[in-house]
Amino acid sequence: MIGIRNLTMTYRTAHGEHQAVKGVSVDIPDGQFYTLLGPSGCGKTTILRCVAGLEQPDGGEIIIGGRTVFSSEKGIWVPPHDRNIGMVFQSYAIWPHMTVFENVAFPLRHKKPKPNRAEIKDRVAKALALVHLAGLEDRPAPYLSGGQQQRLALARALVSEPRVLLLDEPLSNLDAKLREEMRFEIRQVTERLGVTTLFVTHEQIEALTMSDVMAVMNDGLIIQQGAPAEIYAKPTGAFVADFIGRSNFLAGKITAVSGTNGSSVASVATPIGALNARTDGKSKIGDSVTIAIRPENVVLVSPSAPADANEFAGTVDAVVYVGNLLDCVIAVGSEKVKLQLQPSAAVDRGATVRLSFPLEHCLALPQ
Amino acid sequence: MATLAAEQPVEPPRVRGFDFVPGGLLGLTIFATGAVLVLVSIVLWLSFTEGTPGDPVLVYTLDHYRAMFGDGFTYRVLWNTVLFSAVTTTTAFALALPMAWLMERTDFPGKPIVFTMMTLALLIPSFAVSLGWVFLLHPKIGLINQGLMHVFNLENAPFDVSNIFSMGVIEGMNLTPLAFIMTAVVLRSMDPALEEAAAISGAKPWQAVLRVTLRVLMPGLLAAAIYIATIGFAAFDVPAILGLTRRIFTFSTYVFWVLTPSEGAPEYGNVATLSVIMVVLAAFLSWAYRRAQRQAPKYAVVTGKAYRPRISKLGKWRSLAILFVVGYFIVSQLLPLIMLAWASLLPYLQTPSLQALESITTRNFVNLPKELVWRAGTNTAILMVLVPTITLILSVAVSWVVLRTKIKGRGWFDFLAFLPLAIPAIVFSVAALLLALFVLRRYIPIYGTIWILVLVYSVARLSYGTRMTNSALIQIHPELEESAKVCGASTGNILRRILLPLMGPSLAYAWIWIALLTYRELTLPVVISTSSNLPFSYLVWGFVQASAYGSASAAALLMLCLMLPFLLLYWFVARRAGMIAPR
Numbered sequence: 001m002i003g004i005r006n007l008t009m010t011y012r013t014a015h016g017e018h019q020a021v022k023g024v025s026v027d028i029p030d031g032q033f034y035t036l037l038g039p040s041g042c043g044k045t046t047i048l049r050c051v052a053g054l055e056q057p058d059g060g061e062i063i064i065g066g067r068t069v070f071s072s073e074k075g076i077w078v079p080p081h082d083r084n085i086g087m088v089f090q091s092y093a094i095w096p097h098m099t100v101f102e103n104v105a106f107p108l109r110h111k112k113p114k115p116n117r118a119e120i121k122d123r124v125a126k127a128l129a130l131v132h133l134a135g136l137e138d139r140p141a142p143y144l145s146g147g148q149q150q151r152l153a154l155a156r157a158l159v160s161e162p163r164v165l166l167l168d169e170p171l172s173n174l175d176a177k178l179r180e181e182m183r184f185e186i187r188q189v190t191e192r193l194g195v196t197t198l199f200v201t202h203e204q205i206e207a208l209t210m211s212d213v214m215a216v217m218n219d220g221l222i223i224q225q226g227a228p229a230e231i232y233a234k235p236t237g238a239f240v241a242d243f244i245g246r247s248n249f250l251a252g253k254i255t256a257v258s259g260t261n262g263s264s265v266a267s268v269a270t271p272i273g274a275l276n277a278r279t280d281g282k283s284k285i286g287d288s289v290t291i292a293i294r295p296e297n298v299v300l301v302s303p304s305a306p307a308d309a310n311e312f313a314g315t316v317d318a319v320v321y322v323g324n325l326l327d328c329v330i331a332v333g334s335e336k337v338k339l340q341l342q343p344s345a346a347v348d349r350g351a352t353v354r355l356s357f358p359l360e361h362c363l364a365l366p367q
Numbered sequence: 368m369a370t371l372a373a374e375q376p377v378e379p380p381r382v383r384g385f386d387f388v389p390g391g392l393l394g395l396t397i398f399a400t401g402a403v404l405v406l407v408s409i410v411l412w413l414s415f416t417e418g419t420p421g422d423p424v425l426v427y428t429l430d431h432y433r434a435m436f437g438d439g440f441t442y443r444v445l446w447n448t449v450l451f452s453a454v455t456t457t458t459a460f461a462l463a464l465p466m467a468w469l470m471e472r473t474d475f476p477g478k479p480i481v482f483t484m485m486t487l488a489l490l491i492p493s494f495a496v497s498l499g500w501v502f503l504l505h506p507k508i509g510l511i512n513q514g515l516m517h518v519f520n521l522e523n524a525p526f527d528v529s530n531i532f533s534m535g536v537i538e539g540m541n542l543t544p545l546a547f548i549m550t551a552v553v554l555r556s557m558d559p560a561l562e563e564a565a566a567i568s569g570a571k572p573w574q575a576v577l578r579v580t581l582r583v584l585m586p587g588l589l590a591a592a593i594y595i596a597t598i599g600f601a602a603f604d605v606p607a608i609l610g611l612t613r614r615i616f617t618f619s620t621y622v623f624w625v626l627t628p629s630e631g632a633p634e635y636g637n638v639a640t641l642s643v644i645m646v647v648l649a650a651f652l653s654w655a656y657r658r659a660q661r662q663a664p665k666y667a668v669v670t671g672k673a674y675r676p677r678i679s680k681l682g683k684w685r686s687l688a689i690l691f692v693v694g695y696f697i698v699s700q701l702l703p704l705i706m707l708a709w710a711s712l713l714p715y716l717q718t719p720s721l722q723a724l725e726s727i728t729t730r731n732f733v734n735l736p737k738e739l740v741w742r743a744g745t746n747t748a749i750l751m752v753l754v755p756t757i758t759l760i761l762s763v764a765v766s767w768v769v770l771r772t773k774i775k776g777r778g779w780f781d782f783l784a785f786l787p788l789a790i791p792a793i794v795f796s797v798a799a800l801l802l803a804l805f806v807l808r809r810y811i812p813i814y815g816t817i818w819i820l821v822l823v824y825s826v827a828r829l830s831y832g833t834r835m836t837n838s839a840l841i842q843i844h845p846e847l848e849e850s851a852k853v854c855g856a857s858t859g860n861i862l863r864r865i866l867l868p869l870m871g872p873s874l875a876y877a878w879i880w881i882a883l884l885t886y887r888e889l890t891l892p893v894v895i896s897t898s899s900n901l902p903f904s905y906l907v908w909g910f911v912q913a914s915a916y917g918s919a920s921a922a923a924l925l926m927l928c929l930m931l932p933f934l935l936l937y938w939f940v941a942r943r944a945g946m947i948a949p950r
Contacts, residue, residue, distance in 0.1 A: 054563050080566040081575075087567040093560035097582045106578075110569035156568070166567075 002028040002051060002164055002196060007060035009046050020046040021057070022220035028196055028213075033187065035199045037207040038217030039243070044200045048166055051198060052087055053080035065163040081110070086157030086195075087166040090173065092149045094141045100152055101137040104128060107160040127159040130189060147178045154186065158193065165190060167199040171206060183209055204244050208232065216240050236280075238365050241292040248298065248337050250275065250291040254283055254364070266364050272312055272333040277362035289364040295327075297361035298339035300347075303354045310357045316347050330355060388858040393774070395764035400783035402826045406798040407790065410646070413801055414639035431640035441641075448600060448617040451535045455599035456592055458539025462695055463546035464588075469688050471554040473679045481692060486941065487934055488544040488700055492887035494907060495923040497608040499703025500537050501916070502710045504528035508916075510706065529613040538605045540699035546595050553587035590659035597652040601645075601791030603890040608911055618645050619793040619890070626797065626894060635801065642794040653789035704927070711920035731921035739898070739906065740922070744929075747886060747903040749817055754824040755881035759874055761825065762832030766840045767866075769833075771848070781833070788830035792890035799823035800895045815897045823891055828881050839873035840866070876944040879937050886930060903929075 009021040021043040028034040036044035049055040051062055053069065056077065062070040064085065069078040086107075095103055104124045108115055115123065128134050131151035136144070144152060150170060157165055167186070171179045187210045190197045201207055207214045208228040215225040216239075224231055224240045235241035238249060252270035257279070259265045266279045268291055277291045301311060314332035326341040330353060337355060341347065417426040435441050469475045470482070503511050506524035515525050527533060561583055565575035603619040611620050622645065626638045681688055712727045762784070768774060769781045787795070799822065803814035813819040843866065851861045867874070889904040896905040903926050910919035 052563075052567060054566070079572075080563070081569045081571055083567075084569075085567060087564070089560040089564060091558055091560050093558060093564035095561055095564070095579055095583065097585075106565070106570070107568035110571075110574065112569075156564075160569070 001030050001063075001065065002026070002034075002198060003061070003063035004047065004051070005061040005063075007047065007050060007057050007062065009043075009050060009055060009057040020220055021050070023060075024217075024220075024222055026215065026222070026225075028198065030196055031194045033190055033197045033199065033210060033212045035201060035207040035211040035214040036217055037201055037204060037214055037243075040202055042217040043220040044202075044217050045168060048168055048198060048200045051164070052085060052166055053078065053083050084160075084162050085164045085166060086160065086162040088150075088153045088157050088168065088170040090169045092153040092170075092173075094144070094149050094152055094156075096140075096142045098141055099137065100128070100133065100139050100141055100144070103141055103152060104156050104159050107156060111160050123159055124155075127155040130158065130192075131155045131185075146174055147182070150174060150178075150182060151185075154189065158189070158195070161193075163196065165195045165197045167197065169201055171201070171203070179206075186210070208244070216243060218243075235292065235363065236365065238290045238292065238367070241363070241365060245294055246338060247292045247294055248339075250335060251367075252289060252291060254279075254285050254287045254289060257283065257285060265359065268364055270335075272335050275357060275362065276310055276359050277364040278359065279364045280366075283364060283366060288367045290367055292363045292365055293357050293361050295338040296340045297358060298337060299356045299358060300339070300341065300345070301354050301356045303352070305354075308356070310359060310362070312355050312357075314353055314355055316349050316351045316353060319347055319349060388862060389772070392764040392767050392858075393772075395761055396768045396780050399761040399765055399826070399829055400780050402822070403783045403786050403829065406795060406802065406823075406826060407646070407786070409801050409806065410639050410642045410794060410798045412639075413635060413805070414643045417636060431634075431636040435637060435640050435644065441644075444616045444618060444621045447531050447615070450531050451538070451602075451606065451617050452596045452599035454532055454535025455539040455542060455602070456596045458536050459542040459546040459595050460550070460588075460592060462540065462543045463550050466543075466692055466695065467547050467550035467554055469681075469692065471551055473681050473688070475681065475688055475692075476685075483938065484696060485544040485547050487938070488696070489548075490883050490887060490930075490934060490937070491700060491704075492889070492904065492923070492926065492930075493538075493541045493604040494608055494889045494904065494911075495707060495927055496541060496700065496703045497537065497605045498710075498907075498911065498916075498920055498923055499705070499707040500528055501609065502706040502920070503703060504533065529610050529615050531610075531615065531617075534605050534609050534615075534617075535599070537609070538599055538602050540695075541605065542595055542598060543695065543699065545598070546591060549591035549594065550588065553584055553591060556587065557583055586659060586662045590656060590662075593652060593656040593659055597649060597656060597789075600652060601649060601793070603791075603793055603893070607889075607893075607908075612914070618648075619791060622793050622797060623893060626800075635805075638797055639801065642797050645791050646789070646794055649791050650789045707920050707927075708924055710916065711924045714917065731917040732925070735918060735921060735925075739901075740925075742899075743901050743903045743906040746817055746820075746900060750820060750824060750885050750902055751882045753821050754828065754885045755878040757821065757825040758828045758832040758881055759836070759878055761829060762836040762877075763867075763870070763874075765829075765833050766836040767862075770837065770840050771845070781837075784833040785830050787827050790827075792827060792888075793894070795823055795827045796891050796894040803895070814895075815899050817900045819895055820892055820900055820902065823895065824885055824888065827891060828884065831884075832877060832881065835873055835877040836870070839870040843869050872944045875940055879933075879940050883930075883933060883937055886926075886933065 004024060004026040007021050007024045008019070011018045011020055024043070024047060026034070026047075036047060038044050046055060050057045050070070051064070057070060057072070059072040060070070061068060061073070064083060067078075068074070068076050069083050070076060095106070098106070101124055104127055105120050108120045108123060124137070125134065128137065131154050133148060133151050133155060136148070141149070141152065150173075153170070170186070171182055174182060183206055199206075199210065211228050213225065214228055214231060215222045216231065217223065218239055224236050231240065232244055235244060235247075241247040242249070250268075250270040250272065252268040252275065254266045255269050255274070256267040257264055258267075264279050264281045264283075265276055266283055266289070268275050268277055268289060270291065275291060277289075279289070283289060301308075303313075312332045314330040314337065316328060317331045317336060318327075318329040320327040321343065324343065326343055326345060326347070328339050328341055328347060330337045330339060332355065339355070347353065414431055415427050415429070417428045417430060466481075470478050475481070501509070503509050504526045505528055506512055506526075509524065509526070509528060512524035512526055515521060516523075528537075557580070562575050562580050565579040566572070570578065601619055602617070603623070606615070606617045606620045607623065610616065611624070616624060618641070622638060622641050625641060626633050626635075628634075711731050712729070713723065714726060714728055714730060765780055765784045769777045769784075799819055800814075803819050807813060813822070847865055847869070848861050851865050856864065887904065888902075889908055892902050892905045893908060896902065901909070903922075907919050907922045907926065910916070910922060
């Protein structure tokens with residue numbers, strides 16, 4: 001497992017100080033695939049590099065597999081070569097002066113006790129087979145394609161059977177098709193080996209599809225942590241709602257609250273009118289909130305149907321065909337509402353339509 | 368509603384009149400590359416002829432080659448040169464590699480100062496430094512030798528400044544700044560993740576450096592080493608000032624020696640033959656350099672991400688590291704130059720003491736031949752203005768023709784413009800002499816005028832100039848010119864309004880760099896200067912040859928002082944062009 005307690009890290013450069021990590025605690029149980037997701041500069045890579053031992057944090061504690069590798073309090077610092085971890089770098093960091101075999105054998109040759117020649121050969125072959133590179137042992141490393149280099153980096157990270165695997169945006173240099181393939185493949189390999197994995201990315205699709213647990217980071221802090229489905233369905237704040245997927249946001253004030261804790265419903269006065277939305281139960285009348293609803297959850301209803309709550313008339317402002325669906329923007333009063341429709345839906349620019357915001361998809365997020 | 372375009376049909380823009388600029392640029396290119404070709408050919412031609420060229424009867428013969436290859440002394444000189452070059456390269460890298468590592472990968476304090484000092488040290492005339500070493504290590508007058516002999520009651524001087532090994536070490540220290548800058552660039556080009564991956568894989572720091580860092584950098588370092596070895600091979604200043612009086616030759620000084628016999632007329636055929644041998648060997652080194660340079664990017668992993676290398680903390684080694692770097696500057700530059708100043712102030716060389724201090728005099732300065740100094744200064748000033756200007760005009764023309772036209776044979780233009788890099792300066796000098804004496808004599812009498820110097824300096828700097836203009840031009844997207852062309856601009860207008868302004872900072876930097884190299888150049892004028900067209904450096908050389916060390920050091924010191932404002936100017940320009948910069 002990986003334990004991170006109250007980690008802080010400040011970069012000191014010629015241009016001044018920048019606090020990259022502002023007190024982050026994470027617990028990753030054995031075998032879990034844990035993802036740090038956030039925009040660039042949010043501190044996620046810094047955390048990963050601190051776990052690897054490539055950066056020395058200012059404060060906090062890092063525990064890998066029960067062994068404290070860093071503690072500012074106890075004055076513990078274990079250098080990277082003694083941490084028994086595997087890591088895949090964003091640039092892959094494949095050593096260009098070695099063959100495929102030598103690249104993978106390198107961690108074994110620096111392991112204590114050092115395995116004998118036959119065992120090294122055997123384990124390298126197994127690692128290469130795991131990533132579908134069997135038979136390429138003697139190829140000079142620079143003569144591999146981008147995807148193959150990626151697999152090689154993974155084989156090298158896993159060959160010494162580390163307790164922990166660290167992945168630093170490993171897919172960002174691949175083209176779209178290969179990226180999709182490797183997402184699936186990395187997940188499969190880590191699952192099969194049961195290795196604890198810390199994965200860093202700025203691509204939400206990677207976080208959502210690969211993680212057991214993911215954490216959304218911003219500005220050096222973890223904003224929300226949970227299973228991907230939970231984070232997508234129940235963002236606790238506007239940042240997460242906006243960063244994960246797309247959302248429509250409506251600012252407003254709570255005028256009434258009904259229902260019990262956990263599943264209470266608030267009436268919110270918004271610029272386009274009163275809107276009912278779910279709340280966390282802590283919100284009170286008079287609180288300022290932001291209502292978030294995802295474009296795919298906004299529904300077009302027949303203008304002739306009887307009027308209902310959470311329904312508003314609007315004008316179609318823009319329609320964009322994106323292949324598998326239609327992206328529409330509807331003007332409702334002074335607000336623009338994004339929504340997604342099937343390509344077969346017949347909507348024209350300038351047409352008047354009626355929108356419904358289903359209560360179960362409207363989240364009132366505290367500001 | 369009718370659009371504007373529909374109301375006023377626009378004529379396709381057309382360039383009016385004849386566009387003579389491309390022809391002009393091509394002409395300049397042919398002139399520049401032709402000059403290189405002529406200079407190389409004349410040496411080659413004369414090496415195969417017997418008798419005075421220009422005579423009606425000219426015999427073609429292999430005698431010179433037989434003579435040179437049959438002479439055991441040629442091999443001795445060759446061996447000396449190889450040894451000298453090897454010691455130079457080893458010394459330069461033994462000093463430059465640790466210093467570059469300290470600057471690029473550790474928290475060494477005051478890095479910008481070190482980078483500035485290194486760049487300025489590149490420009491300090493090496494004949495001035497060599498002269499300082501004479502005063503430090505000469506068996507008879509050298510301060511260190513005299514001191515040690517006095518203290519330990521030695522019969523003989525413990526150091527010999529004139530042997531190949533000492534000269535190689537001194538040349539190596541002079542070339543350390545260049546090796547430093549080349550090594551720093553190589554270090555900077557490496558993806559630090561390669562080293563980090565080794566650490567993650569369980570390699571201890573020294574194992575990571577040995578098995579990954581050095582191996583990955585090897586092709587780049589090798590290219591830099593070959594480059595330094597090439598310069599060492601062709602070096603003239605150090606072996607000329609330290610070794611010539613003792614008849615210890617490298618190829619450059621041997622060519623000079625054969626060309627200036629103490630009695631009788633020089634054997635021009637032999638000089639040309641030695642020059643050809645030298646060009647062939649230097650060309651081989653240049654070929655090896657280009658090959659190594661092409662291999663270098665093989666290992667470069669381009670990610671487009673800004674590299675953020677791990678900066679090691681020096682900790683308790685910090686003071687030792689500072690001592691090493693400061694010690695280098697003191698020993699290699701400051702000490703010899705202080706000795707130079709000391710020697711220039713004394714009637715004869717003495718160990719520093721109170722007694723010696725009393726005999727300090729400005730006699731060496733006052734007694735300098737004023738008229739000659741004035742003439743040398745004027746000539747140097749003329750060269751410093753004309754040479755960079757002409758070199759850059761020619762270089763822009765060559766680069767434009769090579770990179771922006773589809774003319775057949777433009778690859779040859781590029782090759783010929785690069786060729787001067789492979790040709791030792793002494794050979795250029797010899798070639799210009801032979802050209803002026805035997806070919807141009809009757810048609811364009813330039814021997815003894817400043818023009819022969821302008822010509823040979825400009826041609827010799829062509830390789831540097833075109834490398835600078837090539838890289839500046841490559842960075843300017845062709846669409847910037849094409850859009851101007853579509854707007855109806857002629858080539859001249861494009862050159863004046865688009866290209867030259869965009870290349871401005873690079874050109875300014877290259878201009879002042881070439882001007883400073885012109886100022887410190889000794890090898891090129893050494894064969895072709897006469898008392899009428901001598902530059903300042905030749906004046907110092909003349910005093911050294913006459914063993915007038917007092918006057919030589921006074922003139923050299925005067926030259927160094929006059930250089931200071933130019934160094935300052937260079938520093939400002941280079942900083943604005945971003946050429947002096949630690950990470």
